[in-house]
Amino acid sequence: xxxxxxxxxxxxxxxxxxxxxxxxxxxxxxxxxxxxxxxxxxxxxxxxxxxxxxxxxxxxxxxxxxxxxxxxxxxxxxxxxxxxxxxxxxxxxxxxxxxxxxxxxxxxxxxxxxxxxxxxxxxxxxxxxxxxxxxxxxxxxxxxxxxxxxxxxxxxxxxxxxxxxxxxxxxxxxxxxxxxxxxxxxxxxxxxxxxxxxxxxxxxxxxxxxxxxxxxxxxxxxxxxxxxxxxxxxxxxxxxxxxxxxxxxxxxxxxxxxxxxxxxxxxxxxxxxxxxxxxxxxxxxxxxxxxxxxxxxxxxxxxxxxxxxxxxxxxxxxxxxxxxxxxxxxxxxxxxxxxxxxxxxxxxxxxxxxxxxxxxxxxxxxxxxxxxxx
Amino acid sequence: xxxxxxxxxxxxxxxxxxxxxxxxxxxxxxxxxxxxxxxxxxxxxxxxxxxxxxxxxxxxxxxxxxxxxxxxxxxxxxxxxxxxxxxxxxxxxxxxxxxxxxxxxxxxxxxxxxxxxxxxxxxxxxxxxxxxxxxxxxxxxxxxxxxxxxxxxxxxxxxxxxxxxxxxxxxxxxxxxxxxxxxxxxxxxxxxxxxxxxxxxxxxxxxxxxxxxxxxxxxxxxxxxxxxxxxxxxxxxxxxxxxxxxxxxxxxxxxxxxxxxxxxxxxxxxxxxxxxxxxxxxxxxxxxxxxxxxxxxxxxxxxxxxxxxxxxxxxxxxxxxxxxxxxxxxxxxxxxxxxxxxxxxxxxxxxxxxxxxxxxxxxxxxxxxxxxxxxxxxxxxxxxxxxxxxxxxxxxxxxxxxxxxxxxxxxxx
Numbered sequence: 030x031x032x033x034x035x036x037x038x039x040x041x042x043x044x045x046x047x048x049x050x051x052x053x054x055x056x057x058x059x060x061x062x063x064x065x066x067x068x069x070x071x072x073x074x075x076x077x078x079x080x081x082x083x084x085x086x087x088x089x090x091x092x093x094x095x096x097x098x099x100x101x102x103x104x105x106x107x108x109x110x111x112x113x114x115x116x117x118x119x120x121x122x123x124x125x126x127x128x129x130x131x132x133x134x135x136x137x138x139x140x141x142x143x144x145x146x147x148x149x150x151x152x153x154x155x156x157x158x159x160x161x162x163x164x165x166x167x168x169x170x171x172x173x174x175x176x177x178x179x180x181x182x183x184x185x186x187x188x189x190x191x192x193x194x195x196x197x198x199x200x201x202x203x204x205x206x207x208x209x210x211x212x213x214x215x216x217x218x219x220x221x222x223x224x225x226x227x228x229x230x231x232x233x234x235x236x237x238x239x240x241x242x243x244x245x246x247x248x249x250x251x252x253x254x255x256x257x258x259x260x261x262x263x264x265x266x267x268x269x270x271x272x273x274x275x276x277x278x279x280x281x282x283x284x285x286x287x288x289x290x291x292x293x294x295x296x297x298x299x300x301x302x303x304x305x306x307x308x309x310x311x312x313x314x315x316x317x318x319x320x321x322x323x324x325x326x327x328x329x330x331x332x333x334x335x336x337x338x339x340x341x342x343x344x345x346x347x348x349x350x351x352x353x354x355x356x357x358x359x360x361x362x363x364x365x366x367x368x369x370x371x372x373x374x375x376x377x378x379x380x381x382x383x384x385x386x387x388x389x390x391x392x393x394x395x396x397x398x399x400x401x402x403x
Numbered sequence: 404x405x406x407x408x409x410x411x412x413x414x415x416x417x418x419x420x421x422x423x424x425x426x427x428x429x430x431x432x433x434x435x436x437x438x439x440x441x442x443x444x445x446x447x448x449x450x451x452x453x454x455x456x457x458x459x460x461x462x463x464x465x466x467x468x469x470x471x472x473x474x475x476x477x478x479x480x481x482x483x484x485x486x487x488x489x490x491x492x493x494x495x496x497x498x499x500x501x502x503x504x505x506x507x508x509x510x511x512x513x514x515x516x517x518x519x520x521x522x523x524x525x526x527x528x529x530x531x532x533x534x535x536x537x538x539x540x541x542x543x544x545x546x547x548x549x550x551x552x553x554x555x556x557x558x559x560x561x562x563x564x565x566x567x568x569x570x571x572x573x574x575x576x577x578x579x580x581x582x583x584x585x586x587x588x589x590x591x592x593x594x595x596x597x598x599x600x601x602x603x604x605x606x607x608x609x610x611x612x613x614x615x616x617x618x619x620x621x622x623x624x625x626x627x628x629x630x631x632x633x634x635x636x637x638x639x640x641x642x643x644x645x646x647x648x649x650x651x652x653x654x655x656x657x658x659x660x661x662x663x664x665x666x667x668x669x670x671x672x673x674x675x676x677x678x679x680x681x682x683x684x685x686x687x688x689x690x691x692x693x694x695x696x697x698x699x700x701x702x703x704x705x706x707x708x709x710x711x712x713x714x715x716x717x718x719x720x721x722x723x724x725x726x727x728x729x730x731x732x733x734x735x736x737x738x739x740x741x742x743x744x745x746x747x748x749x750x751x752x753x754x755x756x757x758x759x760x761x762x763x764x765x766x767x768x769x770x771x772x773x774x775x776x777x778x779x780x781x782x783x784x785x786x787x788x789x790x791x792x793x794x795x796x797x798x799x800x801x802x803x804x805x806x807x808x809x810x811x812x813x814x815x816x
Contacts, residue, residue, distance in 0.1 A: 096719055097719075098718075117723075117724075118715070118718040118719050119721045119722055119723050119727075122721070123719060125716065125719035125720075127715065127716055128712070129712060131710060131715065131716035132716075133713065133717075133731055133735075135734045135735055135737075144730075145720035145721050148721035148722055192720065196720070196721070
């Protein structure tokens with residue numbers, strides 16, 4: 030299941046479909062530290078690819094190199110098969126939506142959207158029609174005469190989107206475009222942006238540090254950390270099968286507990302926890318390079334042990350240290366395996382007779398437990 | 404409308420309560436500003452009002468020759484006045500001799516009738532010795548000036564408490580004997596050309612500071628912090644040095660045996676010494692240097708507020724670097740450019756020390772003439788009138804800027 034090599038990511042489809050290809054790209058500002066280390070990445074036509082990572086992970090630098098605002102120190106960036114490292118941004122024909130929108134404050138909304146058209150020789154009626162269509166697409170037909178300062182954050186975001194789409198680029202880059210919006214608006218814009226991308230068939234490369242945003246919108250997600258892509262996969266795979274401890278911890282909530290591998294049995298790995306408890310986990314090919322292993326299981330995959338369980342369950346128990354009511358579920362913090370805190374999400378109706386300080390018996394399926402290196 | 408909507412007492416009460424609740428804060432703010440307000444009224448508003456009054460004030464003739472003015476009320480204005488007028492003049496001058504005020508009125512009338520000061524002093528000495536009439540013959544013996552109807556019409560006109568004379572002179576105009584306005588003789592018409600020269604020099608200095616300062620302000624915004632700090636220090640340094648010191652430094656640099664000429668000669672760029680000091684070039688150079696920070700700082704402050712992504716966005720949309728600068732960056736720096744230029748232009752209009760020390764006779768600005776009239780000629784009326792003209796021109800230019808670019812487009816800080 031982990032057939033990809035760890036540092037070269039190519040699309041499942043043939044590489045001729047790749048619109049963008051990063052080939053051994055490195056970027057350093059001071060010649061000592063590399064912000065981006067040996068990046069290899071293909072982006073397929075029509076794909077929504079998200080670069081996800083904490084700040085300083087190299088994702089924004091990668092986007093800026095693709096946009097033409099930074100030059101790779103080493104390596105090549107291919108756009109439609111042509112190297113573009115030396116091509117200035119204005120010659121790349123890439124739509125770019127910036128974090129702060131970068132709308133031009135001295136122009137009206139319509140003038141902002143018409144701006145890229147003047148450089149493409151589109152004038153007069155043709156330009157006005159294109160502007161009207163672009164504004165219509167984002168639901169702002171009526172606001173063409175306003176200045177950006179007279180718009181709300183969400184409206185400004187839409188203008189930036191319309192401006193980046195009006196000249197029909199095949200590739201649109203977005204640098205944390207929803208960061209400044211409140212939660213509800215952000216969720217609505219996520220859906221709108223995704224719908225626009227699908228209906229227009231454009232390729233989108235999207236940078237964010239918000240994992241739920243990445244999971245909602247992306248066809249594929251590249252998780253960046255420390256200048257490298259840690260894992261590149263579709264959201265489901267990323268969530269269910271993180272390949273290393275960083276990805277497991279960064280995407281969603283995860284319990285990661287130190288363990289040692291004691292053997293294999295019926296296609297499952299058998300591990301011993303810190304306190305000697307033996308559990309089973311989905312087997313994973315291990316490189317063996319790293320001695321430290323950890324067992325990862327998501328809180329929603331842990332349930333209360335009961336009589337109605339299938340027999341192959343991992344069973345363990347611990348002392349409840351905290352309980353929180355979160356509406357649809359209870360969140361239990363349990364000290365298990367000799368003091369490690371394990372978090373579990375239990376449906377409210379099942380939580381009866383459990384109190385802080387008491388002992389609970391928990392269970393999880395071996396297939397939900399993943400063995401990670403590091 | 405008013406009938407269908409009954410007065411909402413509750414809303415009025417709320418409004419009053421809100422006002423009352425804000426009163427302590429309002430009072431606190433006012434009391435904090437009060438010392439400055441008082442200071443400004445005493446040191447700024449009051450002197451300007453005094454200046455405006457001085458420019459039209461005309462007390463001399465009225466106070467020294469009251470009887471003469473009374474007697475002149477029945478004069479026909481075309482012939483030499485009769486005995487009654489001369490008798491009144493003799494009485495006034497006798498009093499003036501005793502009070503030593505004849506020179507005062509003589510000086511005032513001398514502005515309009517050349518030679519009137521000495522004539523008035525001589526007449527007062529004569530009048531002091533006269534016991535009885537007829538006075539008319541004795542005055543006419545003193546000179547033709549007492550027979551001329553123009554003399555008497557000037558005296559009568561100056562009986563008014565306010566005079567347009569100084570303001571008209573500041574604009575190279577005078578009152579014709581008939582009462583209308585006419586230009587002064589070409590050899591006396593100097594003030595309009597001085598005003599024009601002042602505006603021209605201020606304009607050139609403003610343009611030069613903009614051309615030199617704009618790139619500096621831009622580099623300041625993009626330079627690494629340490630370099631930017633050093634550059635900022637160099638921009639601010641002139642501001643921390645006394646104006647007189649800076650101007651004197653330019654005198655040292657620009658004079659015939661000065662540093663610049665020595666360097667030019669040593670490099671064999673010229674064989675003769677170049678005249679730099681006491682020229683327009685010297686004046687403009689020194690003023691540009693002194694004014695640079697005033698233009699740079701507002702532009703820099705506006706440039707710093709422009710997000711760097713603005714230019715990136717323009718580039719990503721297809722605009723080349725030059726086009727992106729002119730279409731996106733430059734328009735957004737306009738508030739700073741206008742503020743900086745306005746500041747430099749208005750300050751340049753009032754330059755005094757630099758043209759006086761570095762400039763030649765043809766580079767003296769309005770301020771130099773004001774100083775001459777205050778310090779040397781003791782003609783405060785004309786000095787005040789020139790000040791008023793300068794003030795009005797400054798206000799007019801400020802108003803013009805506001806009309807052209809809008810008040811919201813000027814950002815001084």
